[in-house]
Amino acid sequence: ADPRPRHRGVSHHSLTAYGRVALAPAELVVPEDLAPSLAAEVDAALAPLAARHRIVRVPTDGLDAALRASAVPLSTMGRGLDADHAYFLAAAAAGRHAATLLP
Helix, strand or coil, X not given: CCCCHHHCCXXXXXXXXXXXXXXXXXXXXXXXXXXXXXXXXHHHHHHHHCCCCEEEEECXXXXXXXXXXCCCCCCECCECCCCCHHHHHHHHHHHHHHHHCCC
8 A cells, every 4th residue: 555666566675585685485475366456566576586485376265354353453554454455465365374384
């Protein structure tokens, strides 16, 4: 939801960390149900990282309802769930993926 270009899609902080700093391969989680224009931005931003890291697409069914049921108020940079839905959906998708890695 941040209008600055460097904060659209994948943040420049994440791109720097995974592109220049990460010493080991990582799994980069992308929610399956992003809006088409945002999905294209994310895919383009992550394409150069695909040689070193694994892009993991995670289904988002049920995640919106889980986010809305949260007892904790959701906020990032002063924006709530509806103001920056893709951000929270991506975080929830990453959590869903992390849960699959547990024994």
